[in-house]
Amino acid sequence: MNAAPDPAAPPSHPAHRGFSPSRIAAIARNTLTELIRLKVFYFLLLFALLIIGNSAFMLRFSFQEEFQVLKDVSLGAMSIFTSLLAIVATAMLLPKDVEDRTLYTILAKPVPRFEYLAGKLGGVLVLLFIATLLMSVLFVAVLFIREKWVIAEILREAGGTPNEQALEMIANVKKSAFSGALVPGIAIIYLKACLLSALTLFVSTFASSSIFTIIVVVAVYFVGHLQATAREYWLAAGANVSWITKGFLAMVSLIFPDLQMFNLVDDIVAGNDIALGLFLRTSGLGLLYVGVYLLAAHFIFSAKEL
Amino acid sequence: MIRPIIAVLVLLLAFGALxxxxxxxxxxxxxxxxxxxxQLGLGLREQLGQVGFLAALSGFRSVVADMLxxxxxxxxxxxxxxRMAALFETITSLQPRVIMFWDMAAWHMAWNASVAALNDQRLGREALRVRAQRQYFELGRDLLERGIRNNPDRWTLHDxxxxxxxxxxxxxxxxxxxxARAAAFADAPAYEKRFAAYELSRCPGQERAAYEKLAALFDLGKKEQLPTLLSRLAEMEKVLGIPEADRRVPQRPSESNP
Known part of the structure; x- marks a missing residue:
């Protein structure tokens, strides 16, 4: 026999969990919506103009030169746009939430600070993914159209029936245009942007303003591209190098991320294939950076008086 | 606030050490x-200028190379x-893996610039113009040799x-x-092997080796029995005095009755 419910008993709620992916997802969703409302995707227009303009400008060059420059410029633009978006969008998150008082509303609820940070970062990472995907689609579309155009021109010159030479040229055009190896290259560009986003979030937990955060991260961006040089010099330094130099190089190597690690796309465009194992190791390092910077952000943010 | 800062420093250093x-x-x-x-050295810094060098260091060396x-x-x-020669030096230093840069740079130097030098009346006597022409040939060769050193896994620059x-x-x-080096690559076109044999047949003292290579290609079938191959093979058979019965390419009547 079932006992009747006790009207005096407090209403039953699901137990509050210390860590909830659904709460993180909710914060990430809100962050993404906020960022989209800021019309951040307008930069895509600039990207489209850049690659279409570049394609039109390169018409007077040979198709090998045209495809080489188109790929270099498009992927370079993709890298700079995703990096800028990652830095600027993330740098605004915490100061904006403090200014709007949204931060206090969220943290007044039983939401752990780590979940708040993870949700914020998650929102930016989704935004970066959408941006990278849209730019990739645009890039592939322009490359595809140009490829078809050049092939049609070759066929027209061959009088409709391609001879052996024309067929070889068509094969060369296809080889110079899109290749599957570009996909891991684009994935690494995205990973670099994720790393920069996590780093920006970490800096913004102790920064006094968005401008300060942006300046610091841009400086780290430049130093990060030289970290590999410092590390190699440090590891190869012999007895004739002073301990001050060694100490400085060691600090640069230990503190700053190696951003050259994620600049593989230049060589991928040049025809290098990246092995799956190497791609996974490089990606793994990128993800490790994101995790560590998020943890570092949590250490500072959890002790911060709000 | 001191404790979290220490914790972060320890975390970053530990992560760095790992x-x-x-x-x-x-x-x-x-x-x-x-x-x-x-290799982004100081020499390149002087050629690129401050902004270009910074861009190249920041992951945009391919874009800088394209602009150049x-x-x-x-x-x-x-x-x-x-000016072109100087620019090609910088471009190939920035993007040593782009075959097109080495190939086109060498072609410009050895074919275009060399002809222009030979025809340049401002250089004076013909001997001087020929010397300038040869210097451009050498520039082209140097570019291709350095290109090969940077791309040992590719056949194109050997060709x-x-x-x-x-x-x-x-x-x-x-x-x-x-x-022959180009032909040794698995993805090299079939004509590399033929061309290697043709050139060997023009190399003094290598007639026997060339004959063997040409004969081996001939034996592969109709697809390889192209006009140049037949004429080179006939030439080698004649030079080596291969007996009529063993010849793959029958002698023309004019050659047998001089």
Whole structure:
């Protein structure tokens, strides 16, 4: 026999969990919506103009030169746009939430600070993914159209029936245009942007303003591209190098991320294939950076008086 | 607030100590797979200027190389050969893995600039013009040889070097060697092997080796029995005095009855 419910008993709620992916997802969703409302995707227009303009400008060059420059410029633009978006969008998150008082509303609820940070970062990472995907689609579309155009021109010159030479040229055009190896290259560009986003979030937990955060991260961006040089010099330094130099190089190597690690796309465009194992190791390092910077952000943010 | 700062410093240093050997190993793997091979030294800093060097260091070396390539194209339109040579040096230092840059740079130097030098009346006597022409041939050869050193896994530049040695230096023995190297790559076109045999047949003292290679190609079937191959094989058979019965290419009546 079932006992009747006790009207005096407090209403039953699901137990509050210390860590909830659904709460993180909710914060990430809100962050993404906020960022989209800021019309951040307008930069895509600039990207489209850049690659279409570049394609039109390169018409007077040979198709090998045209495809080489188109790929270099498009992927370079993709890298700079995703990096800028990652830095600027993330740098605004915490100061904006403090200014709007949204931060206090969220943290007044039983939401752990780590979940708040993870949700914020998650929102930016989704935004970066959408941006990278849209730019990739645009890039592939322009490359595809140009490829078809050049092939049609070759066929027209061959009088409709391609001879052996024309067929070889068509094969060369296809080889110079899109290749599957570009996909891991684009994935690494995205990973670099994720790393920069996590780093920006970490800096913004102790920064006094968005401008300060942006300046610091841009400086780290430049130093990060030289970290590999410092590390190699440090590891190869012999007895004739002073301990001050060694100490400085060691600090640069230990503190700053190696951003050259994620600049593989230049060589991928040049025809290098990246092995799956190497791609996974490089990606793994990128993800490790994101995790560590998020943890570092949590250490500072959890002790911060709000 | 001191404790979290110490915690963060410890975390970053510990992570740094953990990742430095990993990064070093991954960097080595990158280099072995021909990634990150550009040498951005002080010489390049002088050629690129502050902004260009900074851009190249920040992951935009391919874009910087392309901009310089467009500049080199403009220099070509103005026939500024010296400026082109300097630009090609910088471009190939920035992007040593782009075959097109080495190939086109060498072609501009050895074919275009050399002809322009030979026809340049401002250089004076013919001997001086021929010397200038040969210097451009050498520039083209140097570019291709450095290109090969930077791309040891690709056949294309061996083919281009062979063409340069054949057409400009008329060194058929060296050209045969380069064609043979190109042919050794699994993805090289079938004609590389033929070209290697053709050039060997023009190399003094190598008639027997050339004959064997040409005969082996002939025996592969109709697809390989192209006009040049037949004429080179006939020539070798004649030079080596191969008996009529053993000849693959029958002698023409005019040759048998001089």
């Amino acid at each position: 990742r430095v050997p990993i990064e070093h190993a991954v960097s080595r793997e990158h280099r072995e797979a021909y990634f990150r091979g550009a 390539w467009i500049k080199a194209h403009t220099a070509w339109e103005r026939t500024e050969w010296g 281009r070097l062979a063409m340069l040695l054949r057409d400009k230096f008329e060194d058929h023995c060296a050209a045969a060697g380069q064609y």
